[in-house]
Amino acid sequence: MGATLIYGLINSAVLALMALGFNLTFGISGVANFAYGAIYIVAGFITWSLINALHIPFIFSAVITVIAVGIAGVYLYRIILTRIRGLVISEVIATFAVSLVILELLRYFGFIGFKYSLPPFIKGSVEIMDAFVDAQRLIIIGFGIVVLFALYVFTHYTRMGRAFRGIAQEEHTSLSLGINPDRIAGWSMGIGSALGALAAIVILPLGTITVDGGYDVLISALSVCIVGGLGSTFGVIIASLIIGFAQQLTATYLSSHWTMIVSLVALLIILAIKPSGLLGHQKELEERV
Amino acid sequence: MKENYRKERIDRGIKARSDDIYALTSYKEMWYLLFPRLVPIVGIAIISFFLPIYWKKVMLSTCTFAMLAVSWDFLSSCGMLSLGQALFFGMGSYTAGCLNHYLDLPVYVTIPLATVIGGFLSTIILLPVIRLRGIYFAMVTLILPLMLMRLIEATKILGGTEGITRLSPFPNVWVEIVLILAAMWAAFFGLRRFIASDYGLIFVSIRDNDRAVMASGINIYAFKAQALFIGSSICAFCGAFMTHAYQFTGMPVFAMDYSILPIAASAIGGIGSLAGPLLGAFILVPLSELLREFGPLRIVFYGLILVICVVVLPEGIFHYLSRKYTEMERWVKIE
Numbered sequence: 001m002g003a004t005l006i007y008g009l010i011n012s013a014v015l016a017l018m019a020l021g022f023n024l025t026f027g028i029s030g031v032a033n034f035a036y037g038a039i040y041i042v043a044g045f046i047t048w049s050l051i052n053a054l055h056i057p058f059i060f061s062a063v064i065t066v067i068a069v070g071i072a073g074v075y076l077y078r079i080i081l082t083r084i085r086g087l088v089i090s091e092v093i094a095t096f097a098v099s100l101v102i103l104e105l106l107r108y109f110g111f112i113g114f115k116y117s118l119p120p121f122i123k124g125s126v127e128i129m130d131a132f133v134d135a136q137r138l139i140i141i142g143f144g145i146v147v148l149f150a151l152y153v154f155t156h157y158t159r160m161g162r163a164f165r166g167i168a169q170e171e172h173t174s175l176s177l178g179i180n181p182d183r184i185a186g187w188s189m190g191i192g193s194a195l196g197a198l199a200a201i202v203i204l205p206l207g208t209i210t211v212d213g214g215y216d217v218l219i220s221a222l223s224v225c226i227v228g229g230l231g232s233t234f235g236v237i238i239a240s241l242i243i244g245f246a247q248q249l250t251a252t253y254l255s256s257h258w259t260m261i262v263s264l265v266a267l268l269i270i271l272a273i274k275p276s277g278l279l280g281h282q283k284e285l286e287e288r289v
Numbered sequence: 290m291k292e293n294y295r296k297e298r299i300d301r302g303i304k305a306r307s308d309d310i311y312a313l314t315s316y317k318e319m320w321y322l323l324f325p326r327l328v329p330i331v332g333i334a335i336i337s338f339f340l341p342i343y344w345k346k347v348m349l350s351t352c353t354f355a356m357l358a359v360s361w362d363f364l365s366s367c368g369m370l371s372l373g374q375a376l377f378f379g380m381g382s383y384t385a386g387c388l389n390h391y392l393d394l395p396v397y398v399t400i401p402l403a404t405v406i407g408g409f410l411s412t413i414i415l416l417p418v419i420r421l422r423g424i425y426f427a428m429v430t431l432i433l434p435l436m437l438m439r440l441i442e443a444t445k446i447l448g449g450t451e452g453i454t455r456l457s458p459f460p461n462v463w464v465e466i467v468l469i470l471a472a473m474w475a476a477f478f479g480l481r482r483f484i485a486s487d488y489g490l491i492f493v494s495i496r497d498n499d500r501a502v503m504a505s506g507i508n509i510y511a512f513k514a515q516a517l518f519i520g521s522s523i524c525a526f527c528g529a530f531m532t533h534a535y536q537f538t539g540m541p542v543f544a545m546d547y548s549i550l551p552i553a554a555s556a557i558g559g560i561g562s563l564a565g566p567l568l569g570a571f572i573l574v575p576l577s578e579l580l581r582e583f584g585p586l587r588i589v590f591y592g593l594i595l596v597i598c599v600v601v602l603p604e605g606i607f608h609y610l611s612r613k614y615t616e617m618e619r620w621v622k623i624e
Contacts, residue, residue, distance in 0.1 A: 100595075104588040104592065108586055264435060267428075272417055
């Protein structure tokens with residue numbers, strides 16, 4: 001029981017970290033970034049290459065990766081997405097195609113195998129409530145809390161963070177106050193991607209980095225964001241707790257075949273009953289007639 | 290039954306539906322209109338008879354995807370954004386497979402039955418969420434095929450991960466080609482006629498402003514369900530057809546390919562014209578076959594082409610071409 005509880009919590013923290021970047025970009029600019037999974041995986045491989053090919057210490061590699069991926073995100077927005085802003089289907093197709101290009105290129109260059117794994121921050125394990133837990137898993141929970149706190153401070157007390165919330169609320173009004181929506185939306189894409197890279201660096205030491213993992217990350221992030229309410233940070237936390245524990249419980253008491261089904265069923269129920277998610281802004285008129 | 294009439298100005302009706310008034314005065318003008326319609330029909334028919342056997346099979350899947358894309362465009366012009374053509378496709382495929390495998394029905398019975406039953410089942414499944422709009426409806430349709438796939442994997446019903454194999458095939462490849470071409474053009478021109486009719490006008494207006502339609506005393510849920518049935522029946526036919534062409538049905542019929550490719554075809558070809566998605570499918574599917582020579586890089590090139598098309602030509606190839614075609618000019622003598 002103790003093990004289920006603690007692993008459920010860890011599972012939730014993993015889901016929340018994965019979903020935060022996707023959620024930030026969607027909440028601010030309204031772009032559903034389907035390249036998110038690819039960005040997550042590519043961040044893992046960049047860090048791996050920096051450590052193993054260029055022999056840069058782990059901490060510096062991690063910092064370089066996060067910054068590089070963030071800038072790449074900004075340019076992805078500037079080059080591709082500004083041209084098709086507002087055309088939802090085109091946005092989805094374009095970002096999904098970008099993710100196909102990135103992931104399949106990685107596959108082509110032979111980034112497949114068990115040797116691709118990141119080192120954990122601290123080795124060893126701790127015993128909590130009759131369960132042995134790796135230190136890395138505890139770090140994930142800690143990281144999740146730190147990132148949430150940092151995001152809160154960023155969006156409430158910095159100039160750019162408040163510009164973020166401004167264009168999320170009302171784009172035209174913020175334009176009249178001197179905020180350039182295109183520039184800020186680009187930055188939201190950059191910071192969303194950087195958050196994805198950060199999540200990758202923290203979570204990937206738990207296993208090996210695989211190309212196919214990119215698609216799974218995208219689906220997990222999507223389902224957490226939908227259940228929580230697209231664009232709502234607090235919703236992401238609640239949704240990841242619900243889905244995380246639900247998955248852990250089904251894996252323990254039923255079988256691991258059913259874990260994916262449980263989260264998909266959760267998704268369907270939420271969509272049928274309250275389409276904008278548990279904590280999404282209620283937009284009764286937009287969601288149903 | 291009392292007959293209903295409505296008044297209409299003749300020119301407005303034609304203008305609203307065709308965007309142009311054509312007063313045909315010569316064979317030249319008739320050719321001008323017929324040329325872009327006849328070329329694809331005759332061209333595809335002739336080409337598909339002379340293709341080698343491998344490319345005949347490619348033609349089959351191209352036509353199937355074209356039908357899926359046309360059905361996607363029809364649903365989206367009725368205000369239902371579907372990300373899950375795979376659901377409809379898979380329903381038709383599994384229905385045909387089961388009818389053929391468990392009840393030993395022949396091909397010419399299973400395909401019509403699967404078309405109707407598959408469309409019916411898909412409509413029933415989506416009926417509880419028919420009130421949802423836009424992206425929320427899209428999400429449900431995206432998730433359902435994924436869930437059905439996992440459900441079949443977990444419960445091992447209907448052949449489980451192995452699927453149902455050794456179903457009865459078509460007599461020969463000519464039957465397949467003729468059947469799918471006929472079905473494709475029937476679906477395409479049928480839907481175009483349907484949308485342009487008075488009855489179809491209601492479907493389009495549901496997309497434009499559903500509340501106004503409700504305010505006119507029309508039960509939009511009934512109309513949405515009908516649109517769903519029509520759209521999903523077309524996909525179910527494709528599923529049933531491919532099941533017998535490959536003599537196999539299984540979990541891959543719920544794969545994302547069947548959802549994503551029609552949307553990509555529509556985005557490239559141009560949404561809202563039914564012809565655009567058709568054109569898009571006829572570009573994308575053969576292209577992905579041609580790219581097979583590049584081996585693993587195939588999907589990379591494919592993705593790149595997709596991005597470039599979407600970014601450079603957001604309106605779609607078909608809209609671009611038809612605009613250019615109508616803008617054609619000729620020199621005339623000043624009298």
